[in-house]
Amino acid sequence: MENTDSRQITLIQASAILISTIIGVGVLPLPLFAVRAADSAAPLVTIFAIGVAFLGIALLTWLGMRFPNQSIFQYGNDIIGKWLGTIGSIVVIVFFAVLTSLTAREFGEVVVTSVLKSTPVEVTVIVMLTLAAISARRSITTFAYFHTFYFPLLLVPCVLIAILSLGNAEVINLQPILLTSPNNAFMGTFTIAALFQGSFIMTVVIPAMRKPKKAMKASLFGILVSGGLYLIIVVASVSVFGAEEIKKLLWPTLELAKGASLPANVLERLDAAFLAVWVTAVFTTLLSSYFLTSVALKQVLHLKEHQVFTFILLPIVFFMAMLPQNVTHLYVIIEDIGRVGLYITMAYPGLLLLIAMLRKKRGERNA
Amino acid sequence: MKRKESPSNSLKAYEGQPLSGSLESFDHITKELFDGTEDLSIRRFHVFGQHKAAMYSFSHMVQQSSVNEDIIKPLMHIPHHLQGRSFAPDELPDVILYEALYHGDVAREQKVDNVIKAILAGSTVILIEGVGEAIVISTRSIEKRGIEQPATEQVIRGPREGFIETLNTNLALIRYRLQSTDLRIKMREIGRRTKSKVAICYMDGIADPEILKELDRRMEPIDIDGVLDSGYLEQFIEDNKWSPFPQVQYTERPDKIVANLMEGRIAILVDGSPLALVVPTVFNQFYQTVEDYTERFMLMSAIRMARLVALMFSLVFPSLYVAIISFNPELIPTEFAVAVAGGRAGVPFPAVVEVLIMEVSMEVLREATIRLPQQVGGALSIVGVLVVGQAAVSAGFASPITVVIIALTTIGSFATPAYNAALALRLLRFPLIIMAGMFGLYGIMIGLIIIANHLLALKSFGVPYLSPLVPGNFQGMKDLLIRGPLGSLTKRPVFLNPQDSVKFRRKENDDAAGKQQDNPSPS
Numbered sequence: 001m002e003n004t005d006s007r008q009i010t011l012i013q014a015s016a017i018l019i020s021t022i023i024g025v026g027v028l029p030l031p032l033f034a035v036r037a038a039d040s041a042a043p044l045v046t047i048f049a050i051g052v053a054f055l056g057i058a059l060l061t062w063l064g065m066r067f068p069n070q071s072i073f074q075y076g077n078d079i080i081g082k083w084l085g086t087i088g089s090i091v092v093i094v095f096f097a098v099l100t101s102l103t104a105r106e107f108g109e110v111v112v113t114s115v116l117k118s119t120p121v122e123v124t125v126i127v128m129l130t131l132a133a134i135s136a137r138r139s140i141t142t143f144a145y146f147h148t149f150y151f152p153l154l155l156v157p158c159v160l161i162a163i164l165s166l167g168n169a170e171v172i173n174l175q176p177i178l179l180t181s182p183n184n185a186f187m188g189t190f191t192i193a194a195l196f197q198g199s200f201i202m203t204v205v206i207p208a209m210r211k212p213k214k215a216m217k218a219s220l221f222g223i224l225v226s227g228g229l230y231l232i233i234v235v236a237s238v239s240v241f242g243a244e245e246i247k248k249l250l251w252p253t254l255e256l257a258k259g260a261s262l263p264a265n266v267l268e269r270l271d272a273a274f275l276a277v278w279v280t281a282v283f284t285t286l287l288s289s290y291f292l293t294s295v296a297l298k299q300v301l302h303l304k305e306h307q308v309f310t311f312i313l314l315p316i317v318f319f320m321a322m323l324p325q326n327v328t329h330l331y332v333i334i335e336d337i338g339r340v341g342l343y344i345t346m347a348y349p350g351l352l353l354l355i356a357m358l359r360k361k362r363g364e365r366n367a
Numbered sequence: 368m369k370r371k372e373s374p375s376n377s378l379k380a381y382e383g384q385p386l387s388g389s390l391e392s393f394d395h396i397t398k399e400l401f402d403g404t405e406d407l408s409i410r411r412f413h414v415f416g417q418h419k420a421a422m423y424s425f426s427h428m429v430q431q432s433s434v435n436e437d438i439i440k441p442l443m444h445i446p447h448h449l450q451g452r453s454f455a456p457d458e459l460p461d462v463i464l465y466e467a468l469y470h471g472d473v474a475r476e477q478k479v480d481n482v483i484k485a486i487l488a489g490s491t492v493i494l495i496e497g498v499g500e501a502i503v504i505s506t507r508s509i510e511k512r513g514i515e516q517p518a519t520e521q522v523i524r525g526p527r528e529g530f531i532e533t534l535n536t537n538l539a540l541i542r543y544r545l546q547s548t549d550l551r552i553k554m555r556e557i558g559r560r561t562k563s564k565v566a567i568c569y570m571d572g573i574a575d576p577e578i579l580k581e582l583d584r585r586m587e588p589i590d591i592d593g594v595l596d597s598g599y600l601e602q603f604i605e606d607n608k609w610s611p612f613p614q615v616q617y618t619e620r621p622d623k624i625v626a627n628l629m630e631g632r633i634a635i636l637v638d639g640s641p642l643a644l645v646v647p648t649v650f651n652q653f654y655q656t657v658e659d660y661t662e663r664f665m666l667m668s669a670i671r672m673a674r675l676v677a678l679m680f681s682l683v684f685p686s687l688y689v690a691i692i693s694f695n696p697e698l699i700p701t702e703f704a705v706a707v708a709g710g711r712a713g714v715p716f717p718a719v720v721e722v723l724i725m726e727v728s729m730e731v732l733r734e735a736t737i738r739l740p741q742q743v744g745g746a747l748s749i750v751g752v753l754v755v756g757q758a759a760v761s762a763g764f765a766s767p768i769t770v771v772i773i774a775l776t777t778i779g780s781f782a783t784p785a786y787n788a789a790l791a792l793r794l795l796r797f798p799l800i801i802m803a804g805m806f807g808l809y810g811i812m813i814g815l816i817i818i819a820n821h822l823l824a825l826k827s828f829g830v831p832y833l834s835p836l837v838p839g840n841f842q843g844m845k846d847l848l849i850r851g852p853l854g855s856l857t858k859r860p861v862f863l864n865p866q867d868s869v870k871f872r873r874k875e876n877d878d879a880a881g882k883q884q885d886n887p888s889p890s
Contacts, residue, residue: 012839111809115694119806127806127813135820145823149837265700272695276808283816 011214011221013144014205017288018057018222020151023229024285025107025278026195027158029331030230031237031252033195037188039243041179046234048189050227053196054220056346060199061219063353064206067363068213072203072349073299075363079356086300088348092200093296095337095344097313099197100289101321102334104128107282109327114254115272125321132286133310136294140208143291150280157277158229161253161270162236164260169239187339194338195230196223200345201288204295250327290317381479388456388499390421393479397423400483407486415445418459419496428489430508437469438491438504456497463493463502472505484562509533514540517619519786525657529619534564534638540621541568545628549573555586557600557637561593564638565600568624573631575864578647578828582633596640604635604646606826611791614827616648623657631865647828647863651836651847653788654678659850668849673782675848680779682792685722686803686811688772692718694807710766718769719804725765725773726800728755730793733777834862 009017034042060072067075072092077085108125116124135146179185199222206215237252240259246252257274267273294309324330356362377400386393394409401407408426413419420442424434446467454462460475476482476492482501486492489507514536517529530537538552549572555565565586569579585604594600597617605614618624619641624634627645635644645652654674659667692711696704714721732751736744755773759765776796783789795818802810825832835843842858845851857872859865 008838010838115807115809124806124809131813131816134817138820138824142824145831145833145837146820148839149819149823149833267698268700269697272698272808276812279809279812280816 007208007210008141009144009205009209011209011211011218013148014202014209014215014218015221015225016151017144017147017201017205018199018218019226020147020154020281020284021198021201021288022196022222022226022285023154023158023281024198025103025110025282026285027230027233027281028106028110028251028253028278030192030195031234031241031246031256032249033188033191033335034234035238035243035246035252036184037191038179038181038185040174040176040238041185042238042243043174043231043235044177044179045185045188046192046227046231048185049192049196050223050230052189052193052346053199053227054223056193056196056342056349057199057202057219057223058216059346059353060202060349061206061215063349063356064203065212065215066353066356066361068209069207069364071207071295071299072352073296075356075361076352079352079359079361088352089296089300092344092348093293093300095341096200096289096293096296097317098320098337099341100129100132100286100293101317101319102324102330102337103282103286103289104132104317105321105324105330106334107279108321109330110251110254111275113327114251115275122322126318128282128286129290129314129318129321131283132290133314135283135287136290136310137307140204140295143287144205144208146287147284150284153277154281154284155225155229157257157274158233161257161260161274162232164262164270165236165240165256168259169236170242171239173239173242174235190339190342191335192230194335194341196226197338197341197345198285198288199223201292203349204292378480378483381483384479385477386479386482386494386499386501388497390419390494390496393494394421396479396483410439412439412443414442414459414463414495415449415454416443417453418456420493422491422493423486424491424506425486425489428509429491429506433470433508434491434506438493438506441467441469442493456495459495459498460500460502468502468504470504470506474503474505476501476503487562511536520618520620520623520657520784522657522661525661526620526622528621530621530636530641530643532639532641534566534636537621537636537641537643538566538568541624541628541634544621544625545570550628557586557589557591558594559590559592561595563594565594566636566638568628568634568636570628570631573629573859573865573867574633575631575866577864578830579633581828582635582646594637597635597637597642597644598640600635600637601644604644606828610821610825611794612650612822612825612832613653613785613787613791614648614825614832616645616652616785617642617787618645619643620657626657626660629870630859631863647830648832649827649830649834649862650788650822650832653785654783655850656784660853664850664852668851671850672848674784677779677782678792681776681783681789682796683799683811683815684776684779685726685772685796686799686814687808688769689718689722689800690803690807690811693804707766707768710768713763714766715763717804719800721765721769722772722800723797725755725759725769726776726797729773729777830862835860838862 031042034045038045063072063075067078073089076088079085080088104125105121107128108121111124112119112121138146199219202215202219206212209215233253233256237246237256240256241249241252249255254271254275258269258271260270261268262270290310290313293313294306297309298306324333381396397407397409406425406427408424410422411420412422422438442463449462449466464473464475476485477500482492482503485503489509491504491506493502493504511533512531514528514531516527528540530540542550547570549570551569551571553567555567556562557565567582582604589600589603591599591603601615601617602608607614624643624645628634632645632647635646654671659671691698692707696708699707711718716724732748732755736748736751739747756770760767760770780789780793783792799811799814802814806813822833823831823837831838834840836847840861843860843862846856854871857870858868859870861868
């Protein structure tokens with residue numbers, strides 16, 4: 001009964017991991033990023049970003065299927081040598097530790113600003129991080145269970161709010177559909193694509209999949225569903241508020257929830273309820289990046305258990321989360337780090353794939 | 368004489384020792400072991416008027432009339448066909464067994480310790496001078512109560528039988544419902560002093576042998592002095608003793624046990640306990656009832672949903688109330704918010720304190736009603752309801768809405784069919800209320816995530832606790848939130864890894880029969 005924990009993840013579970021990892025606190029400022037890039041062409045930019053994100057995850061999945069028993073932290077060493085591979089892995093680990101802390105801080109700010117106005121942000125951040133740290137101690141199978149359980153919870157409120165706000169939508173707000181200034185749009189595409197970076201978790205999921213050959217399908221499915229949801233949110237907020245109005249809002253998605261109300265007046269406002277459900281979305285995102293960081297550390301240091309790292313990481317991540325001075329500063333950092341991250345989550349796997357193909361390296365096939 | 372350490376140890380001194388054949392030495396042994404025990408009866412007589420013999424038994428545990436008629440009589444009064452013959456001592460056991468005794472369940476025993484154990488278990492033992500063998504006759508007859516309707520699991524539609532304390536009766540109740548050669552019953556003895564009999568029942572060819580092995584592995588090291596109820600055993604074989612959620616189901620319904628055996632689960636019965644254990648257990652078993660399957664599917668699906676709502680109510684309702692009142696009153700419609708605020712106007716405490724006080728007093732009241740004798744219980748519950756309900760509100764102690772919330776919660780927790788699962792949720796309600804008081808809706812979500820994560824990571828004998836929801840299984844989901852039509856539940860639950868997965872099969876010759884009816888045969 002001990003060996004049941006290896007290679008149990010199914011196609012649906014892998015997709016669920018991707019979806020619930022990608023959908024997180026990033027959804028809240030998403031329409032703002034999109035509108036800043038291209039005004040009313042925000043949906044189009046979002047579609048571009050989904051394309052870029054899919055390219056990134058496709059590279060990673062391709063690599064993963066080439067080495068179905070290993071993660072990037074292991075086959076990196078095989079492809080470009082032990083030293084370079086280790087350096088690459090460490091960069092990835094640091095990046096995801098930073099990403100974890102930024103996500104925690106971002107959500108902490110959201111909660112403190114809109115619901116718990118007199119609670120210090122440190123408290124909400126440490127609560128989320130501790131929750132993620134405790135949950136990241138589990139095995140990868142249980143990790144997959146967590147995601148499968150929570151991911152329907154993410155879809156429902158998003159779709160519900162989009163539907164409820166249909167009443168306030170104006171089609172004219174969505175026009176013109178096409179781009180007016182391609183320059184901004186280019187940067188914006190990458191900012192939004194950076195919101196998909198959690199999908200890097202795929203690299204530790206593939207070695208635990210029952211059939212690694214289905215990994216590409218899972219990635220496609222994951223990006224399609226989460227991308228579709230992103231698109232729905234962007235379209236809904238742009239059509240309700242209009243591009244100019246959104247530029248003045250910090251978290252347009254949250255404002256969208258404020259504007260919606262359930263029929264029959266069961267709940268007068270939905271924003272607090274939406275935020276409450278959104279805790280699960282943020283939790284799954286945090287869990288993934290935390291899990292990825294600790295498993296990566298385990299693999300780089302060639303240890304047996306990743307549990308050791310979860311609590312060692314906690315103070316470090318918390319400290320990093322407290323570094324940004326305020327929300328504005330936080331978002332400057334998030335956008336910068338996000339774009340830098342694309343080199344790590346897309347260029348690095350791309351490079352590895354290229355070298356692996358040139359050197360004709362392959363993992364064992366007996367999966 | 369050496370000091371006696373404990374009864375189990377003093378018996379150990381005779382382990383494996385053969386019977387000497389001398390009555391005097393056995394008398395000596397019984398005197399040493401049962402020193403001063405006055406219910407041990409020793410009856411001396413002569414077998415066939417020739418051989419000295421003695422009969423040992425605990426007189427209150429055996430059926431006297433049977434002992435007199437079937438044992439003593441044929442041994443003292445030589446039967447016709449044996450008259451005029453004489454026997455050597457070593458022939459005697461054979462003759463007695465094959466030609467004299469009128470009793471079905473007789474065994475021969477050569478070891479001292481086994482003979483003593485048989486006496487303790489309620490058998491009658493006959494020893495004959497000069498014979499190195501004892502004759503052990505099962506004459507145990509314990510007073511037992513009749514088979515009644517299970518008190519804790521009543522149904523409107525379904526069998527009315529419940530287990531009783533006697534293991535043999537319970538096994539018979541299972542066996543007559545499941546007349547199959549595949550039903551296996553393995554016996555074990557657990558308890559250093561009580562030597563309680565434990566029966567492990569499973570269907571060969573359905574139950575997963577891995578789970579059986581795991582069960583054996585967990586039962587093996589149990590070294591407790593006494594097992595008085597299956598509940599003792601549950602705590603030794605469960606996966607996680609720090610979990611508030613029960614990982615082993617118990618039931619006093621034989622029909623439920625049979626249904627579970629046929630799904631591929633394993634049942635454990637303990638002599639002296641009317642509650643049988645079922646492993647592996649998943650969470651959905653705790654809100655299912657027998658009626659779900661005996662009544663038509665649409666009605667019971669709706670009722671099962673209602674039960675689920677009640678279950679959720681009992682967990683989150685008070686904390687939701689606290690969170691909304693203290694942090695987000697803007698969520699509820701304005702008129703209602705005003706009414707709530709009006710009701711709370713005279714209450715001096717914050718909502719969280721008010722709800723906690725009411726919840727605790729409700730728990731106290733509930734516990735008191737269970738413990739009190741029935742005659743007083745009724746009076747108490749009337750007083751309690753008045754105190755907690757009307758008087759608390761008029762005294763400005765609680766607001767009317769709080770009383771409504773507490774009442775709904777309490778009733779909700781009674782709607783959960785499994786008492787132990789309801790207890791778990793009842794317990795978890797308190798930390799949730801405190802979280803809600805501290806962090807509002809955010810706190811509730813954190814609490815719920817912790818609970819859900821715990822449930823997702825929990826396993827019962829290697830089976831994930833939330834199966835078949837997570838990991839998902841389409842066949843299993845037909846019997847999860849709703850109960851699909853019996854005809855559509857064609858497979859046994861996959862998560863139990865049944866060796867034979869087909870439960871329901873449409874007979875193929877049905878179609879053929881239909882066709883034959885369509886074409887009238889030429890006459």
